[in-house]
Amino acid sequence: xxxxxxxxxxxxRMRSSSIRELLKVASQxxxxxxxxxxxxxxxxxxxxxxxxxxxxLGRAPxxxxxxxxxxxxxxxxxxxxxRFSRPHFRLERENVLITSGSQQALDLIGRVFLDPGDRVLxxxxxxxxxxxxxxxxxxxxxxxxxxxxxLRADALEAPTRAGVKxxxxxxxxxxxxxxxxxxxxxxxxxxxxxxxxxxxxEDTPYRELRYDGSRLPSVFELDARTGPQGRLDARVLQLGxxxxxxxxxxxxxWVIAESPVIEKLALAKxxxxxxxxxxxQYLALELVRAGVLxxxxxxLRTAYRGKRDAMLQALADVFPAGVEWTRPAGGMFxxxxxxxxxxxxxxxxxxxxxxxxxxxxxxxxxxxxxxxTMRLNFSRPSRDQIPEGVRRLGAVVADAxxxxxxxxxxxxxRAFHATCGLP
Amino acid sequence: xxxxxxxxxxxxRMRSSSIRELLKVASQxxxxxxxxxxxxxxxxxxxxxxxxxxxxLGRAPxxxxxxxxxxxxxxxxxxxxxRFSRPHFRLERENVLITSGSQQALDLIGRVFLDPGDRVLxxxxxxxxxxxxxxxxxxxxxxxxxxxxxLRADALEAPTRAGVKxxxxxxxxxxxxxxxxxxxxxxxxxxxxxxxxxxxxEDTPYRELRYDGSRLPSVFELDARTGPQGRLDARVLQLGxxxxxxxxxxxxxWVIAESPVIEKLALAKxxxxxxxxxxxQYLALELVRAGVLxxxxxxLRTAYRGKRDAMLQALADVFPAGVEWTRPAGGMFxxxxxxxxxxxxxxxxxxxxxxxxxxxxxxxxxxxxxxxTMRLNFSRPSRDQIPEGVRRLGAVVADAxxxxxxxxxxxxxRAFHATCGLP
Numbered sequence: 001x002x003x004x005x006x007x008x009x010x011x012x013r014m015r016s017s018s019i020r021e022l023l024k025v026a027s028q029x030x031x032x033x034x035x036x037x038x039x040x041x042x043x044x045x046x047x048x049x050x051x052x053x054x055x056x057l058g059r060a061p062x063x064x065x066x067x068x069x070x071x072x073x074x075x076x077x078x079x080x081x082x083r084f085s086r087p088h089f090r091l092e093r094e095n096v097l098i099t100s101g102s103q104q105a106l107d108l109i110g111r112v113f114l115d116p117g118d119r120v121l122x123x124x125x126x127x128x129x130x131x132x133x134x135x136x137x138x139x140x141x142x143x144x145x146x147x148x149x150x151l152r153a154d155a156l157e158a159p160t161r162a163g164v165k166x167x168x169x170x171x172x173x174x175x176x177x178x179x180x181x182x183x184x185x186x187x188x189x190x191x192x193x194x195x196x197x198x199x200x201x202e203d204t205p206y207r208e209l210r211y212d213g214s215r216l217p218s219v220f221e222l223d224a225r226t227g228p229q230g231r232l233d234a235r236v237l238q239l240g241x242x243x244x245x246x247x248x249x250x251x252x253x254w255v256i257a258e259s260p261v262i263e264k265l266a267l268a269k270x271x272x273x274x275x276x277x278x279x280x281q282y283l284a285l286e287l288v289r290a291g292v293l294x295x296x297x298x299x300l301r302t303a304y305r306g307k308r309d310a311m312l313q314a315l316a317d318v319f320p321a322g323v324e325w326t327r328p329a330g331g332m333f334x335x336x337x338x339x340x341x342x343x344x345x346x347x348x349x350x351x352x353x354x355x356x357x358x359x360x361x362x363x364x365x366x367x368x369x370x371x372x373t374m375r376l377n378f379s380r381p382s383r384d385q386i387p388e389g390v391r392r393l394g395a396v397v398a399d400a401x402x403x404x405x406x407x408x409x410x411x412x413x414r415a416f417h418a419t420c421g422l423p
Numbered sequence: 424x425x426x427x428x429x430x431x432x433x434x435x436r437m438r439s440s441s442i443r444e445l446l447k448v449a450s451q452x453x454x455x456x457x458x459x460x461x462x463x464x465x466x467x468x469x470x471x472x473x474x475x476x477x478x479x480l481g482r483a484p485x486x487x488x489x490x491x492x493x494x495x496x497x498x499x500x501x502x503x504x505x506r507f508s509r510p511h512f513r514l515e516r517e518n519v520l521i522t523s524g525s526q527q528a529l530d531l532i533g534r535v536f537l538d539p540g541d542r543v544l545x546x547x548x549x550x551x552x553x554x555x556x557x558x559x560x561x562x563x564x565x566x567x568x569x570x571x572x573x574l575r576a577d578a579l580e581a582p583t584r585a586g587v588k589x590x591x592x593x594x595x596x597x598x599x600x601x602x603x604x605x606x607x608x609x610x611x612x613x614x615x616x617x618x619x620x621x622x623x624x625e626d627t628p629y630r631e632l633r634y635d636g637s638r639l640p641s642v643f644e645l646d647a648r649t650g651p652q653g654r655l656d657a658r659v660l661q662l663g664x665x666x667x668x669x670x671x672x673x674x675x676x677w678v679i680a681e682s683p684v685i686e687k688l689a690l691a692k693x694x695x696x697x698x699x700x701x702x703x704q705y706l707a708l709e710l711v712r713a714g715v716l717x718x719x720x721x722x723l724r725t726a727y728r729g730k731r732d733a734m735l736q737a738l739a740d741v742f743p744a745g746v747e748w749t750r751p752a753g754g755m756f757x758x759x760x761x762x763x764x765x766x767x768x769x770x771x772x773x774x775x776x777x778x779x780x781x782x783x784x785x786x787x788x789x790x791x792x793x794x795x796t797m798r799l800n801f802s803r804p805s806r807d808q809i810p811e812g813v814r815r816l817g818a819v820v821a822d823a824x825x826x827x828x829x830x831x832x833x834x835x836x837r838a839f840h841a842t843c844g845l846p
C-alpha cells in the first residue's frame with residue numbers, strides 16, 4: 001500500500017537522518033564511539049537498583065505496578081519540589097510534572113506553546129532533539145550567537161524582541177559544545193526574560209556533572225521568587241532528568257514551573273501517554289531516598305573528569321595548530337573545530353571505516369555553519385579507548401587534509417600532517 | 424504571569440474535564456469505584472515481577488538500564504512478531520514498534536496521519552482517550568452507528584466514502600460498551616477497508632480477556648497476507664498492550680503494521696520520548712518468556728468472569744424494567760442505559776455522596792447522545808463491593824426518579840422505585 005499519500009503534511013517530510021543511519025554501526029564491538037550521548041554503564045548503580053526493586057515490590061506492589069496519575073506519583077513530585085526549593089522561593093507538588101525523560105518535556109512544551117510560525121530563540125549550535133520536537137508544531141528558530149562563555153551579551157537583548165514565544169537554553173555544559181553560561185550572563189538573561197515577560201525553557205540534564213570550578217546559580221533560581229499567596233512566581237520552565245545521573249533506562253524526567261503551566265502540560269501528557277511508568281517512578285524515588293543519587297554524583301564526577309582530561313590530552317597530543325576544541329567544565333561533550341577546508345560529515349564514512357564514530361556538528365547548527373565541527377562524547381568510551389579513538393580520528397583528518405594538499409599552503413600542511421603521526 | 428495568552432491555539436481550549444475533577448475523590452478508601460478502567464491489583468504477578476527484575480539486573484544490567492533504540496528492544500519486538508504471526512502471514516521485527524502504552528500509539532498515529540480537518544470514522548460511543556489524542560492534530564470524527572453486535576452492517580460501507588483518512592475500532596469487548604463485533608461484520612470490515620484502500624486502527628487492549636464463547640479472528644488477521652518479497656501486506660494497524668493482562672505500571676504497548684508505517688511512527692516517537700523505558704521492556708520480555716502471561720490469562724479470566732457475573736446479577740436484582748445494560752463476553756466494562764428522563768452526569772455528585780463512582784456515558788458519544796448512560800467497570804472493585812455498589816447506584820437512581828415523579832406515569836414509577844429497595 002502506498003502509505004506516503006496518507007501521511008500528514010507535517011510528518012510526510014520527516015526522514016531518518018542519513019547520519020543516524022550511518023551511526024547504526026557505532027554499536028559494533030570493535031568501534032570506539034564518541035558519537036552517542038550515553039552514560040558509562042560501568043557506573044550504573046546496579047546493586048542499588050536491584051535492592052530498590054526488591055523494596056518497592058515488597059512494600060507497595062499494588063501501587064507500584066498499577067496505573068497512576070498523569071502528573072506523576074505525589075511522593076516523587078514532593079521530593080523534587082523540596083530538592084529544588086530555595087530560601088527565596090518554595091516549590092510545591094503542583095509545580096512539578098513527571099515526564100517520560102526530558103525529551104517528553106520538550107515535546108509537551110512544543111505542543112502547549114507553539115503555533116505554526118512561532119518564533120523560538122535558541123543557542124547556536126543547540127540541542128538537536130529539541131529542534132526535532134519543536135519543528136513538528138511549527139516552531140521557527142532564531143539563533144542567538146554564542147562564544148565560549150555561552151550566549152553573547154548582545155544576543156541576550158533578543159528576548160525583548162517582539163514576537164518571540166519561547167527562549168531555549170542549556171546554561172550548564174551545553175550539548176553539543178560543552179560550554180557554560182557565565183554568572184553575569186545568567187543574571188542578565190533572567191532580568192531580560194522578566195522584563196520581556198517571555199518564558200525561558202532552561203534545560204539542565206548535565207547540571208550536576210560539574211568537574212571544575214564552583215556551581216553557578218541556575219537561571220531558574222535567579223528568576224524565581226515567592227509571589228502572591230506564597231505561590232511560585234517564575235518565567236522559567238526548568239527541565240531536569242535522572243537519565244544522566246542515576247539510570248537512563250528508567251526514562252524519568254521532570255518540568256518545574258508555575259502551576260498553570262504544569263496543569264496545561266499535564267493535559268497534553270494525558271493525551272500523549274497517560275502517565276510515565278509507575279514502577280520506574282517508584283524505583284527512582286526509592287533510589288533517591290536511599291541516598292543513591294548523592295553517592296553516585298561524586299563517583300560520576302570523578303570518572304567523567306578523568307575521561308574529559310584524557311580526551312583533552314589526546315586532542316592536544318594528536319591535533320596540530322589549526323584544530324580547536326572546547327574545554328568543558330562538566331557534562332559529556334566537547335566540540336572540535338577542524339580547519340575550514342574540512343567537512344566533518346564527509347569524514348564520517350572514513351572514520352567509521354577506521355572504527356571511530358562521532359557526530360558531525362552541522363546538524364546542531366541552524367544556519368548551515370559548523371560544517372567543519374565534530375561533537376565528541378567522552379562519558380561512554382573507556383579511559384583506554386579515548387586516546388586510541390582520538391588517534392584514529394587524527395589519522396582520518398590527516399588523510400583528508402592530504403587529499404586537500406594541493407590547495408593548501410605546503411608548510412602549514414606539513415606541520416599539520418606530521419603531528420598526526422602519519423608518514 | 425498570564426500564561427493563557429502564550430498557549431498555542433489548539434491547546435488553549437484544552438481543559439481538565441469536570442468529570443475528571445469530580446472523580447478525583449473516587450480513590451477515597453470508602454468509595455466503591457466503578458469509574459476507572461483499572462485491573463485488579465490483587466491479581467498482579469508480584470512475585471514473578473520481583474524475580475524478573477532480579478534476573479534482568481543479574482544478567483544484563485548494562486543494557487537494561489541504558490538508553491535504547493526508539494523502535495524498542497529487538498528481542499521484545501521479535502517475541503511480539505512471532506506471537507502475532509499466522510500461517511498466512513509472517514511478521515518480522517520491522518513490523519513492530521514498542522510504545523509507552525497504547526495511548527502513545529494513538530498519539531503517534533494521530534501525529535503521523537492526521538492533518539487538520541481529516542475525517543476519522545469511529546464507533547459511537549467510542550474510546551475517550553482516542554478522541555483526546557486525535558482532536559489535537561485536528562481529526563474530525565464521524566460516528567458509525569452500532570448495535571449490540573458492534574458496528575452496524577450499513578455503517579460498514581462508510582470506509583468507502585471519499586475523504587476518510589482513518590477508521591478506528593475496538594472489535595473485542597469495546598470500551599465503553601463491552602460489545603463485540605460479530606465475525607461476519609469483521610470479515611466485511613476487512614474487505615471494505617481493503618477495497619477502499621484505507622487504514623483501520625484496530626485497538627485490542629481487552630482481546631485476551633474473553634470470558635464466554637470462542638475467540639474471533641481479529642480484523643488484522645482477516646486483512647493481513649504475505650505480499651511481494653514475503654513482506655507483510657496489511658491495511659490494518661493493530662494496537663496491543665501488556666497493561667490489562669500483565670502489569671499496567673510498566674507502560675509497554677505496541678503497534679503492528681507494515682514496515683513503512685512503523686518507520687514513520689518511530690520518527691514521531693523519537694521526537695516524543697526517544698524510547699520507552701528500557702528496564703520496563705526487559706521486564707515485560709522476561710515475564711512473557713517465563714510464561715507469566717500464559718499463567719496470568721486464565722487467572723484473570725476466571726476472576727473477571729466472576730466479577731462480571733456478580734455485576735450482571737446485581738443489576739438484575741436492583742434495577743427495574745426501563746433500565747438496560749450490555750452483557751459483555753469479555754473486557755472490563757459494561758454500559759447501563761437509564762430511562763430517558765435521567766441525566767447520568769447530573770447523578771454523579773449524588774452517587775459520589777453515596778460513595779459509589781461511575782463515568783457518565785455522554786463523553787464517549789460524539790453527538791450528545793448517551794446522556795442517560797453510565798459506564799461501569801467490574802475488574803477493579805472486589806466481588807463483595809459489586810453488589811453493594813450497584814445497590815448504592817440503585818438508590819441514587821431511585822432518588823432522582825422520585826424527583827422526576829410528577830412528570831412520570833405513577834404506576835411505572837412505583838414499580839421502578841419499589842425494586843430499588845427504597846421507601
